[in-house]
């Protein structure tokens with residue numbers, strides 16, 4: 001029996017989920033399919049920066065404008081996913097000092113708020129920054145947890161009545177004449193195929209968009225630009241730090257959760273599924289990081305990873321560096337472009353602008369379908385998943401209080417109720433709702449759950465792990481994306497064994513058609529962490545890796561267990 | 565104070581050397597940053613991870629890998645070390661059982677069967693050859709985060725053992741917020757806890773007819789064999805410990821056997837400072853400097869033993885450029901040619917990772933060698949994990965090499 005829906009969305013990253021929510025809120029039926037876990041594409045492999053727009057004021061003013069606008073909206077609809085770190089653009093001795101004034105002028109022109117920060121104030125806030133920095137500007141950058149945002153979006157989508165199928169890969173698009181009428185997807189766990197009939201296919205598959213378009217016989221050429229990032233074990237800055245210069249490699253440090261992330265590089269890769277991390281990329285990131293924070297490369301690096309940017313170039317404007325390709329997004333209506341109706345592709349863009357991309361794409365689809373409801377996503381506050389502490393905790397005391405005021409999340413959900421108009425008061429009250437470092441510690445202290453931590457590095461309690469497991473996850477990597485288990489300094493040394501064992505115990509209590517082999521899950525997870533750690537294994541982190549090996553080989557004998 | 569021998573490093577290798585030399589009447593100082601890696605180990609004596617017949621595997625090894633520490637010191641040194649450690653542990657009231665003729669295999673906290681040679685009395689009832697003699701219970705404590713009976717039992721069942729997993733309750737009042745293995749071990753030193761847990765076990769045994777019960781390796785810190793005996797009497801089944809995640813209590817117990825013996829033998833132990841540099845006259849090391857708090861301290865001796873461990877112990881340190889330094893004396897390090905060759909892309913590659921075979925190359929007297937094979941210091945012996953050309957973890961020979969080289973070092977350097 002084929003499923004039937006109005007719009008089939010391909011891709012469970014920020015863009016696809018944004019489209020699903022927008023459609024559902026306008027009362028347009030949709031199904032989203034994602035070949036892996038939600039946010040397992042570029043959305044989960046990005047730098048973590050909620051852009052103020054400052055980065056693009058010179059290279060791509062339109063993107064800058066879009067970022068500035070969306071920044072305000074995201075602060076309103078998903079404060080629990082954002083950390084209000086603020087951002088600085090600094091002029092180091094390696095940067096052209098004359099660019100600074102032009103930067104400020106460009107910010108003004110693009111509507112990006114900017115303010116010069118006295119150097120004394122910069123040093124007071126960020127004492128590890130290079131003392132040779134000659135000027136600094138403050139902008140509204142922040143950091144963002146894209147995994148949490150994806151889960152919040154998914155919750156919203158599902159409570160608005162639309163369906164999400166993760167681990168379902170689109171295999172074929174079926175055309176009737178010059179119109180796409182259905183997609184065929186494979187459930188990657190059971191191997192079963194399913195046909196989904198639809199009026200429109202929204203191709204939100206990011207770096208894979210060319211492949212999806214090809215399934216409909218449409219040629220869409222993308223440049224896959226790989227960017228590598230390195231997570232450091234310390235949050236040596238609490239503010240997003242950008243070099244004040246024309247965008248280049250390794251010029252941003254983003255503090256997020258317990259780490260600081262250096263990034264990024266930009267290299268062409270032929271295949272978005274297969275790319276490595278080169279030693280020279282890691283060396284570059286550390287060397288550039290040294291310019292901002294002298295001594296940085298002596299800190300412990302935790303892991304390196306990369307994501308791929310789908311950069312789209314209209315035919316005819318070939319050549320030039322990747323960074324010159326506009327970062328703004330493109331909405332491609334294949335009826336106009338290629339004479340194939342029923343297929344719309346969204347390419348390019350940024351995480352920060354996912355909502356805007358979705359809004360424009362859905363405007364087009366809605367208009368074609370003759371649906372007149374306006375977009376509501378700029379006003380609907382997203383729900384907080386149950387795995388988060390704050391969803392079920394009263395106001396925090398103890399350590400949390402030391403990190404700043406904390407009030408309980410305002411429940412403006414469920415979505416089926418009337419949308420709340422955002423008055424001035426609510427916007428002012430928002431400050432207290434951001435995620436902040438220390439939030440998890442505060443919750444753990446308050447519930448006196450220190451003895452029940454499954455992951456000490458990221459302060460994840462047994463209760464949160466069980467909640468996540470009971471909601472149904474498919475790999476230990478899903479748990480990592482959900483709770484950050486295994487992302488801290490020990491990279492899974494203790495917590496992955498515990499999580500695998502809990503996974504087994506939860507599965508025993510639930511009837512599952514395809515239970516996961518906990519031993520294999522454990523090994524797969526450790527292997528994936530190993531891959532991410534290899535580019536940065538030296539010093540203390542190499543010692544840590546040996547300790548983890550001692551635990552998994554020397555104590556547990558993971559390598560001695562056969563798959564069941 | 566001038567010492568006959570200064571040992572750098574307080575793991576099993578360093579303490580073996582210290583005990584041996586103290587027994588011969590030498591004045592011995594142990595200088596160390598911390599207490600070695602014992603709390604990260606299973607607390608057994610691993611000699612060679614080759615299943616049932618380690619001895620014959622070792623005979624082949626010493627012929628095929630002449631640079632392996634066992635080949636350098638000879639298997640007699642290993643045998644003497646094993647005999648000695650059994651005597652030492654028995655005298656401390658913590659007997660070790662087994663031998664190198666016939667390997668032992670014991671369940672891990674994942675339910676895998678891990679090879680070793682000598683095990684404490686508290687574990688011996690878990691030996692795999694006996695495990696099949698009837699229904700088997702794996703019991704844990706829900707408060708303890710490092711031991712999960714259902715998964716252990718599942719993996720044992722998959723290997724043909726009739727295992728069941730269950731959780732026991734910590735007695736009220738002992739349910740501390742931070743239930744670490746060490747804390748639980750201290751709880752088991754109290755009679756009322758043993759009585760309570762023993763009672764719970766007895767109920768399970770009555771219901772399930774279990775012959776053997778595997779419990780986490782937390783059954784007391786100081787009196788473990790007595791705790792096990794009492795639980796056996798109370799429950800009516802044979803009890804064995806399974807080592808948990810670190811901190812591993814059996815690892816600490818084994819370390820304490822060595823530490824107590826060293827202190828009793830008059831060995832001085834100065835723990836908490838890094839040895840940071842050496843002072844030499846020609847090929848003689850005359851002094852080292854240790855750094856603790858704010859000041860450097862000079863220590864001089866006639867002979868030296870370097871027992872600082874490898875990458876895990878902190879005896880070796882690496883950087884992003886592929887350099888590896890030996891941290892205490894700055895000895896030359898034998899290592900893979902470039903950083904690109906350090907690792908296998910597969911974490912569980914059977915051969916392990918080349919970087920972890922890096923270390924100090926030595927001659928048969930265990931004296932450190934430079935890249936050209938010349939002796940660096942005539943009066944220094946290198947023992948244990950700091951040695952090159954072996955992987956103590958993947959080869960399953962950490963304690964064996966520590967004993968063979970640590971206890972055997974003196975005979976090479978009279």
Ligand SMILES: Cc1cc2nc3c(=O)[nH]c(=O)nc-3n(C[C@H](O)[C@H](O)[C@H](O)COP(=O)(O)OP(=O)(O)OC[C@H]3O[C@@H](n4cnc5c(N)ncnc54)[C@H](O)[C@@H]3O)c2cc1C
Nearest residue numbers: 011013014015035041042043047049170206227350351352
């Ligand atoms: C290195 C790097 C750093 C970045 N840093 C930032 C930053 O700091 N701030 C910011 O705002 N933006 C940043 N971005 C940009 C941002 O990450 C992306 O714009 C955004 O995540 C794109 O989301 P998406 O949903 O369009 O794509 P994706 O997240 O890639 O989602 C596409 C999904 O489609 C799925 N898919 C593909 N083919 C199929 C198929 N056949 N069937 C089913 N599913 C399929 C994929 O599995 C994937 O999950 C960065 C990008 C990169 C590469």
